[in-house]
Amino acid sequence: MKSDPQAPSMTGRQRVLAALTGERVDRTPVCNPTSVATVELMDLVDAPFPQANREPERMARLAATGYTELGFDSVMPVFSIIQESSALGCNIQWEQKDNWPTVRMSKPIWKTAQDIEIPRNLLTHPDTSCVLEAIRILRKQYGEEIAIIGKTMGPWSLAYHCFGVEAFLLMSLDDPDQTRMILDQLKQVTVDFGIAQIEAGADALTLPDHATGDLVSGEYYERYLRDLHIEFAQSLACPIILHICGRTVDRMEFIAQTGMAAFHFDSKNTPAESMSIVDERIALVGNINNPETLFSRGPEDVESEVFLNLDAGVPLIGPECAIPLQTSLENLQAIPQAVKTWHAEHSNG
Amino acid sequence: MSRLQDLGRRVELQSMDPHCHDISIALYREFNGTVPEYTVHSYSELPGTAQRVLAIANGMQRLGALQSRQTDTTLQFACGNDHPLAVRRTFLECCKLADPSQVPAGELSIVDRKSGLTIVAHCLGEGQYRITADVESAVPTSVDQGAKRVAVIVNGLRKLGEMLPVQDADGNLHEDCVSFSCGQDHHPLVGLLLQRAPNVRALVREQEAAAARGVLAAPSAQS
Numbered sequence: 001m002k003s004d005p006q007a008p009s010m011t012g013r014q015r016v017l018a019a020l021t022g023e024r025v026d027r028t029p030v031c032n033p034t035s036v037a038t039v040e041l042m043d044l045v046d047a048p049f050p051q052a053n054r055e056p057e058r059m060a061r062l063a064a065t066g067y068t069e070l071g072f073d074s075v076m077p078v079f080s081i082i083q084e085s086s087a088l089g090c091n092i093q094w095e096q097k098d099n100w101p102t103v104r105m106s107k108p109i110w111k112t113a114q115d116i117e118i119p120r121n122l123l124t125h126p127d128t129s130c131v132l133e134a135i136r137i138l139r140k141q142y143g144e145e146i147a148i149i150g151k152t153m154g155p156w157s158l159a160y161h162c163f164g165v166e167a168f169l170l171m172s173l174d175d176p177d178q179t180r181m182i183l184d185q186l187k188q189v190t191v192d193f194g195i196a197q198i199e200a201g202a203d204a205l206t207l208p209d210h211a212t213g214d215l216v217s218g219e220y221y222e223r224y225l226r227d228l229h230i231e232f233a234q235s236l237a238c239p240i241i242l243h244i245c246g247r248t249v250d251r252m253e254f255i256a257q258t259g260m261a262a263f264h265f266d267s268k269n270t271p272a273e274s275m276s277i278v279d280e281r282i283a284l285v286g287n288i289n290n291p292e293t294l295f296s297r298g299p300e301d302v303e304s305e306v307f308l309n310l311d312a313g314v315p316l317i318g319p320e321c322a323i324p325l326q327t328s329l330e331n332l333q334a335i336p337q338a339v340k341t342w343h344a345e346h347s348n349g
Numbered sequence: 350m351s352r353l354q355d356l357g358r359r360v361e362l363q364s365m366d367p368h369c370h371d372i373s374i375a376l377y378r379e380f381n382g383t384v385p386e387y388t389v390h391s392y393s394e395l396p397g398t399a400q401r402v403l404a405i406a407n408g409m410q411r412l413g414a415l416q417s418r419q420t421d422t423t424l425q426f427a428c429g430n431d432h433p434l435a436v437r438r439t440f441l442e443c444c445k446l447a448d449p450s451q452v453p454a455g456e457l458s459i460v461d462r463k464s465g466l467t468i469v470a471h472c473l474g475e476g477q478y479r480i481t482a483d484v485e486s487a488v489p490t491s492v493d494q495g496a497k498r499v500a501v502i503v504n505g506l507r508k509l510g511e512m513l514p515v516q517d518a519d520g521n522l523h524e525d526c527v528s529f530s531c532g533q534d535h536h537p538l539v540g541l542l543l544q545r546a547p548n549v550r551a552l553v554r555e556q557e558a559a560a561a562r563g564v565l566a567a568p569s570a571q572s
Contacts, residue, residue, distance in 0.1 A: 039364045039373040039563070043393035044352060048371070069351045081568070097371055098364035100565045160568040215569045245567040291564060298358065325563030328359040333351075 002315065003027055005347040012073030013203060016147035019315045020204060020239040020261040020283055027343045028310060028317055030072045030336040031285050033149055033206040033241045033264045035079040035322040039098055040329055041065040049325070050094040053080050053101055054126065056133035063138060067146045070329070071336040072318075074204075075142070077134040078151035079322065081208060084193050085153070085161040087125035088118070098325055108164040113181040116162075118189060123196050131193075132200040139201030149241070150202035152194035154209025154232075155186035156216075156225060162186075169215060172224065179224065187228055194236045204239040206264065207232060213246025213268065221251040226258060233259035241285065245321055249273055256281040267293075267305075267320045271312035285316035288335065295324045299334035306338035356388050361437040363444040364563065369401040376440040378431075385431040387415070388423045389440070405440070408449020413439030414537035430531035435510040435538055442541060455540025461547050464498045468547075470539050476529035477515055478539055480506070498547070499525050505546025510538065 002019075007026040010018065015029040042048040045065055047058035063077035080101050086092045091104040110116055122128060131150070138148050153161075159168045159182050172179045194205050209229070211221050233240055239261030247268040248255070255263050256278040263282050265274055267289035274284055288294060288305050306317055317339050323332070357379025365371040372393035378385050389406045391398050406422040409415045413436065415424035426432060443449035457478075458469040467483040480503050482495035506512045506527045515526035529535055545552055 035565075039362070040375065040392050043373050043391060043395075046394070069353050071351070081565075096365065097373075099562050102571050103568075105568070105571060157568055165569055165571070210568045212567050212569050214567075295560075295564070321567075322565040324565070326362055326364055326560070328362075329353055330358060333353070 003343065005343065011144055012067065012146040013144050013148075016073050016149075016316065017203060017239065020241070022280070022283065022315075025315075028315065028339050029074070029147075030339055031074045031147070031149075031316040031318045032066055032072050032076050033074075033243060033262075033285055033318065034151075034208075035076060036066045036070060036072065036319065036332060037062050037079050037325065038323070038327050038329065038332070039325050041069060042097060044069065048097040049079075049099070050096070050101060053083070053094070054130055056130045056137060059130060059134035060137035060141070063134065064141070067142070070332045072146075073336075074147040074149050075138055076149045076151065076206070077138060078131050078206075081151075081153060081157065081322075082161070083127045083131050083151075084122070084189055085158060086127040087122050088158070088162060088189065090161050092127075100322070100325070103161040105161060105164045108162060108167060110162050111167070113178050113185060116182065116185045118185070122189065122192060128193060128196075132196055135197055135200040135202050147203045148201060149204050149206055150194070150197035150200075151206040151208065152190050152197065152236075154190055154207050154225075154242075155183040155228065157208055157210045158186045158189060159183065160210060165215075172220070176223075183224060183228060187231065190232060191235055194232070198236065198238050202238065204241060204261065205236060206241045206243050207236075207260070208243040211244055211251070213244075213248050213250075213266070218248075218250030218254065222254045226254045229255070229258040229260060233261075243286075243321070249277060252277040258282070262316065264318075265320070271309045271314050275312050275314060283315045285314070285318050286320045287314065288317070288319045290320055290323055290327075294319060294327050294331050297331070299330055299337075302331050302334040303338040303341070306335055307342055310339065310342045353392075354390070356390055357386075360387070360433060361440050363441065364559070366401065366444060368444075368447045369397050370395045372398055372401070374402060374405060374444060376437065378433075378436075381418075381425075384425055384429045386418055386423050386425050387436055387440075388420075390422065404448055404450045405443045408443035408446060408452060409436075409439050411452060411454050412443060412449065412537060412541050414454070414535055415439070426531075426535070428529075428531040428533040428535070430529075430533075432510065432529065432531070432535075432538070434508075435535075435542065438509050438545065439538065439541060442545075454537040455544055457536060457540055457543065459543050459547075461498055461502070463547060464494055466495055466498055468498065468502055468543070470543055472534055472536065472539075473526070474534065476532045476534055477526055478506075478512075478528070479523070479526045481525065502543070502546045503527055505549040506539070506542055508549050509545055509552070510542045512542075 356377035
């Protein structure tokens with residue numbers, strides 16, 4: 001833990017960026033690389049789903065509540081994982097206020113690498129330009145106060161959306177060359193959307209690439225994704241936070257080699273074992289359990305998990321993934337409160 | 350400066366109210382000393398929100414016999430005790446109604462749709478109720494069927510209202526009786542729970558479906 005209570009007070013932005021680059025912080029930052037939107041916050045600022053996923057003003061207003069209402073050090077306006085897939089032409093189910101938009105992956109848009117056609121309007125499509133405008137609004141409104149985190153989906157996730165999960169996974173077994181061709185073509189979407197968000201004012205980018213523990217092995221990660229992720233770390237000029245759900249300790253060694261700034265890790269991995277594997281080569285963030293702790297339990301349980309991460313030296317604290325939309329506000333407020341409590345206890349003693 | 354209010358612990362949430370612009374309405378609980386107080390609240394500022402929140406709080410007074418405290422939207426049970434599942438059920442039932450403030454309290458008897466039997470909750474005092482089936486009320490029927498339906502409904506009341514089994518002084522279980530832990534009568538609450546007790550499974554499914562909404566699954570877990 002590189003926290004120094006004697007250090008001058010930092011803004012949320014300084015705190016997050018310092019932690020992402022391994023520098024000293026006045027206290028551990030509270031960071032949400034994915035969404036902390038809830039239905040009650042949507043009401044508070046009149047920014048309900050699905051409009052908050054498609055209208056920049058509402059997207060920015062809802063994202064800002066992570067800072068103004070919950071006290072996080074970062075904001076993240078890209079709540080969903082389908083913005084660029086919509087721009088690619090995927091069939092989207094936008095859902096209602098209380099549910100997440102999803103890609104209808106049972107209706108894939110492509111079958112082979114030859115089918116891939118990145119639309120010219122990728123960055124001007126309403127569902128991608130909305131993100132860029134929301135980032136601009138947040139940057140203008142909050143200046144240097146908070147870290148603005150964007151999101152650009154990795155090629156593995158995009159391939160799930162465009163080819164269907166089952167078809168793409170089978171292809172990765174049967175036809176490795178075509179799989180690599182697909183990833184190679186789709187990586188341009190990741191880079192272009194990422195660069196556009198950096199230019200719009202994003203301080204860091206979350207890069208979800210769902211080579212999840214339940215479906216893809218660590219060996220697969222090394223074979224198909226490690227080198228691509230190294231490329232992203234080199235070509236996107238801001239700290240990158242890789243997000244992969246599930247039990248991922250079997251690939252954390254490879255992830256630590258990518259040069260990315262941080263890995264957003266799931267509660268299926270213990271903080272101590274994860275910190276031991278990454279060995280300060282990459283920061284860790286996340287791990288506060290969503291479905292059981294944040295959604296179903298109380299602030300005391302949230303505090304316990306925050307303390308577990310801080311005790312292990314995890315440098316940024318936050319939920320493991322996009323939180324359930326019905327999560328209680330007191331549980332979310334408990335995260336920054338627990339960080340402050342932990343630091344108060346440790347500075348006194 | 351956060352605009353969130355310190356209303357205590359959220360105990361129930363209606364994510365989208367179909368009767369008022371799909372706003373979210375929540376029930377919060379905090380303790381005033383040892384007495385739990387429940388507040389109905391919405392963060393929405395859309396027109397009609399305040400009236401809707403008030404209507405639900407009024408409905409909870411009518412249907413659950415809660416009493417208003419401090420403000421019109423803060424409530425407590427007359428017994429001053431916590432009945433967490435029962436108050437949540439009261440809140441959710443009020444949210445289903447277009448105007449819960451106008452609905453009369455439930456009676457202590459229902460017609461069980463499955464059997465056609467009239468089921469009655471008889472108050473025994475000190476928070477105890479005996480559930481009986483009027484076997485004359487449905488034809489053809491049997492005493493056995495009546496006993497089975499009483500068992501189902503007793504089980505439903507225990508699950509929905511956290512009501513307790515009743516034993517006599519010798520420790521013998523009265524399988525047709527339930528009681529509130531506070532030892533006080535709550536007729537309107539029993540009337541409300543009695544309507545749902547015959548089909549607790551449907552309520553459990555409804556709650557599970559509501560809880561599953563809004564949880565983001567990884568793409569690998571989506572269809």
